Amino acid sequence: MLLAAGAATATQETTFWVLAIIAGFAGLGMVAARKAVHCAVFLAVVMLSLAVLYALAGAPFLAFVQVIVYTGAVLMLFLFVLMIVGVTSSDALVETIRGQRVWAILTAIGMLVLLLLIIGHAAIGPVGSPSATNFGVSNISGLAELIFTRYVFPFEVTSALLITAALGAMVLAHRERTRPKPTQKELSIRRIASSDPAPLPGPGTYAQHNAADMPALLPDGSNSELLVSTSMVPRADRPQVTAPPTRTEADVSAEEDPW
Amino acid sequence: MVSPAHYIALAVILFVIGAVGVLVRRNAIVIFMCVELMLNAANLAFVGFSRLHGTLDGQVIAFFVMVVAAAEVVVGLAIITSIYRTRRSASVDDANLLKY
Numbered sequence: 001m002l003l004a005a006g007a008a009t010a011t012q013e014t015t016f017w018v019l020a021i022i023a024g025f026a027g028l029g030m031v032a033a034r035k036a037v038h039c040a041v042f043l044a045v046v047m048l049s050l051a052v053l054y055a056l057a058g059a060p061f062l063a064f065v066q067v068i069v070y071t072g073a074v075l076m077l078f079l080f081v082l083m084i085v086g087v088t089s090s091d092a093l094v095e096t097i098r099g100q101r102v103w104a105i106l107t108a109i110g111m112l113v114l115l116l117l118i119i120g121h122a123a124i125g126p127v128g129s130p131s132a133t134n135f136g137v138s139n140i141s142g143l144a145e146l147i148f149t150r151y152v153f154p155f156e157v158t159s160a161l162l163i164t165a166a167l168g169a170m171v172l173a174h175r176e177r178t179r180p181k182p183t184q185k186e187l188s189i190r191r192i193a194s195s196d197p198a199p200l201p202g203p204g205t206y207a208q209h210n211a212a213d214m215p216a217l218l219p220d221g222s223n224s225e226l227l228v229s230t231s232m233v234p235r236a237d238r239p240q241v242t243a244p245p246t247r248t249e250a251d252v253s254a255e256e257d258p259w
Numbered sequence: 260m261v262s263p264a265h266y267i268a269l270a271v272i273l274f275v276i277g278a279v280g281v282l283v284r285r286n287a288i289v290i291f292m293c294v295e296l297m298l299n300a301a302n303l304a305f306v307g308f309s310r311l312h313g314t315l316d317g318q319v320i321a322f323f324v325m326v327v328a329a330a331e332v333v334v335g336l337a338i339i340t341s342i343y344r345t346r347r348s349a350s351v352d353d354a355n356l357l358k359y
Contacts, residue, residue: 012261013261016261016265020265020269023269023273024269024272024273024276027272027273027276027277027296028276030276030280030289030292030293030296031276031279031280031283031284031293036286036288036289039289039292040292043292043295043296046273046296046299047299050299050302050303053266053269053303053306054303054306056261057261057266057306057307057309057310058310059306059309059318059321061318061322062302062306062318062321062322062325065322065325066302066325069325069329070295070299070325070328073329074295074328074329074332077332077333077336078288078291078292078332078336081288081336081339081340082288084340084343085288085339085340085343085349096285096352100282100283101283104279104282104283105279105283107282108275108276108278108279108282111275111278112271112272112275115271115274115275116268116271119264119267119268119271124262124263124264124267124311135310139315139318142315143315143318143319143322146315146316146319147319147322150316151319151323154323155323158323158326158327161326161327161330162326162329162330164330165329165330165331165333165334166333168333168334168337169333169334169336169337172334172337172338172340172341173337173340173341175344
């Protein structure tokens with residue numbers, strides 16, 4: 001019995017240290033990564049290791065909420081907005097305030113030392129667990145009891161906060177149409193008046209590869225980049241074609257429907 | 260046994276990393292992610308304190324922090340997209356119309 005408890009403690013300690021190191025390095029990677037998508041992935045790593053740490057600390061409900069709400073919903077929201085705002089936009093490395101980075105890191109080191117000193121001086125005793133079942137099987141019922149009795153007013157305020165946030169997001173993301181939607185007639189007139197009224201060749205049509213990022217092969221043997229999606233051009237690992245695309249679907253939709 | 264002090268120390272480290280990110284990064288979305296990291300660190304400290312005191316109040320507070328963080332993310336990302344619409348940029352340096 002004692003041996004089993006000792007083994008369990010050792011496992012807990014090993015898990016804690018492994019996860020702490022993973023979370024720390026993932027956090028550092030998040031700050032250091034230049035592309036925003038990499039930051040999101042590092043943040044997912046931190047959040048998942050924190051979820052396991054919650055389970056280790058006797059908070060199984062929070063562990064699941066962490067995975068479902070944070071990693072599942074919040075981080076996906078981040079990725080959605082990242083895809084809207086532009087994946088390719090990497091951070092500008094120019095410092096607008098001179099010496100800001102150095103001072104930020106110095107301040108952070110100072111804050112770290114201060115907080116760790118405070119923790120070191122505080123008398124944090126061993127785990128006093130008068131109700132150990134609250135951290136095990138009856139965790140969820142204990143939490144429910146607390147939320148719906150002592151914390152019932154903050155809980156109700158939370159619902160007001162959520163409604164306000166949803167409304168605020170709708171108001172902020174709403175966009176008034178500044179000009180009337182173009183009708184089919186106007187669209188066809190615009191198409192006839194443009195330089196190429198015929199349908200454009202599809203990507204990869206008559207090309208060497210049947211892939212969406214391949215330019216079409218024109219009858220005269222040259223490549224046509226017209227219908228290769230503009231978001232694919234920067235990430236394609238094929239030789240860049242010299243002639244830039246003159247008109248793409250994205251341009252057309254941007255002309256008629258600016259954000 | 261992992262003592263609550265370990266949890267709180269890890270929370271402090273993650274919080275400071277998030278603070279560095281907020282100070283250093285220029286992309287608004289990445290700054291938001293760093294704020295999320297700081298909130299997560301606070302949650303970890305709450306869970307550690309809950310373990311220390313042997314009551315569940317800390318976990319309830321962490322739960323509320325998660326709700327507030329979700330609401331904050333929704334509104335903040337809506338603001339970022341609406342700024343992106345008008346300024347075509349997600350950098351915090353480009354939203355400078357109110358400067359001076």
